[in-house]
């Protein structure tokens with residue numbers, strides 16, 4: 001079978017319809033011809049699951065300043081974030097929050113009608129000294145509210161949406177990005193998108209863990225697309241485990257639950273955070289709380305000796321739980337049959353957020369090396385990108401903020417770029433060839449009954465990643481995981497599918513996604529093995545302590561066939577020198 005190819009031409013093509021992608025598209029639409037490609041319906045993007053809020057030093061509830069927000073972000077990142085990017089994030093936050101308000105995001109309000117703000121882990125006043133209310137929120141559905149407002153604005157601006165289209169391959173010529181190839185999931189068929197600028201906003205990628213808060217779609221496709229062009233990824237070893245995932249399922253009990261005053265308790269009913277972060281208690285940064293929960297579990301103080309502890313909200317009262325945390329309550333009711341109003345709820349750490357990703361500069365242009373070389377026409381923002389605002393550990397509510405600030409900025413930068421390029425450069429003749437080969441090969445395996453199934457390999461990957469590469473890491477486990485990834489990548493070559501149809505073929509898409517997940521998981525394991533220190537979310541039990549002398553640097557990784565090549569680049573430090581983190 002030879003698949004047909006359909007051609008499209010736009011000025012800007014954005015891949016991903018989460019907060020980052022939609023904000024980028026919003027800024028170019030109305031000015032130049034803009035398209036968004038999304039493998040899920042736009043409002044089903046994972047941004048819609050963000051619960052707790054979006055940070056900005058509005059100072060609506062108490063005095064606040066962007067410098068205080070920056071200090072928290074730098075410290076939260078365990079000094080691995082680039083401070084030029086962090087300054088940009090927190091300074092633009094205020095303007096972007098008001099812009100979102102004007103776009104129609106229905107934030108909760110104070111009595112005077114201002115945007116209400118609540119406390120969140122790791123955010124403080126006066127350079128880490130006093131409690132702070134900085135998170136702007138819409139009950140516990142903040143991301144949902146932001147996503148819908150942005151989508152409506154994009155529709156109003158006549159953005160062309162290609163919903164349920166799956167991006168397979170970037171089209172590059174002479175080091176410049178000229179578009180991409182996608183598969184129409186519903187109808188089948190290859191589509192070439194010819195563009196002056198491509199913006200990747202494909203979101204997080206923690207689906208390679210068994211216990212994860214991430215949506216099914218978070219399979220790191222954008223990362224794989226970039227790696228397959230011989231381009232690097234940055235700081236892949238840093239993956240955040242959120243301390244409060246619904247036990248055994250991984251869905252999130254938002255940090256808003258602790259922000260509103262929830263307690264964490266062990267089998268003895270003790271608020272164990274006093275042993276780990278005496279001052280900040282449950283509101284210490286996430287990496288600190290996750291390790292505390294995992295240590296309680298490892299040392300046998302989990303509830304009934306099992307791998308969970310409790311989050312207890314009963315003292316907040318029914319009204320507060322129903323108005324501020326309705327979605328969190330519903331999750332616990334549905335998945336564990338526990339009502340937070342009357343019962344504590346079992347939780348465990350869950351793979352949540354990926355700090356690393358596609359390296360970009362402050363203009364969101366993708367970097368091609370560990371110096372400052374960029375890839376013309378290729379941009380990235382949001383969770384798939386690494387501009388490095390989160391360094392080794394992200395603070396809660398700083399991610400939807402990153403998506404908004406850098407998605408928006410990326411849109412403005414693409415607009416400049418597109419205006420300077422009047423025509424489309426010609427595409428290479430074989431633009432769709434590699435994608436065609438991949439899809440035709442997979443379709444040809446249907447019905448052969450031989451080969452391995454992608455679901456089996458994926459389950460093995462997820463289980464072993466959770467076993468060997470979670471909150472605590474050590475050389476032996478990491479070496480094991482590197483080897484498992486190598487074996488799985490080898491076996492993946494034999495993957496066969498059962499469904500040979502063209503329409504809505506999820507079997508086909510899952511096989512492609514598996515290849516992507518194996519590629520970046522392998523890179524994560526290799527980067528983690530190499531970094532012999534503890535920093536932020538990367539905790540090596542065999543290498544205690546942060547080692548600034550040797551490891552205050554970013555990892556850059558290239559996947560070259562079966563080999564991962566690593567280089568390092570310095571961290572940008574402008575204002576706050578590394579200090580010890582004490583909580």
Ligand SMILES: Cc1cc2nc3c(=O)[nH]c(=O)nc-3n(C[C@H](O)[C@H](O)[C@H](O)COP(=O)(O)OP(=O)(O)OC[C@H]3O[C@@H](n4cnc5c(N)ncnc54)[C@H](O)[C@@H]3O)c2cc1C
Pocket residue numbers: 015016017018019020021037038039040041042045046047048049050051052053054055142143165166167168201202203204213214215217221222252352353381382383384396397398399400401403
């Ligand atoms: C449960 C949960 C709660 C969270 N709560 C908060 C919070 O309260 N505050 C906060 O700041 N952060 C929070 N985060 C983190 C934050 O929500 C995410 O980092 C952020 O929303 C990511 O947005 P994004 O625009 O980068 O990508 P996403 O919203 O994940 O969107 C990715 C898009 O890429 C598309 N895509 C991916 N691959 C392809 C492909 N191959 N082809 C075509 N399209 C593709 C998808 O269809 C989707 O539209 C939370 C995360 C989770 C999982």
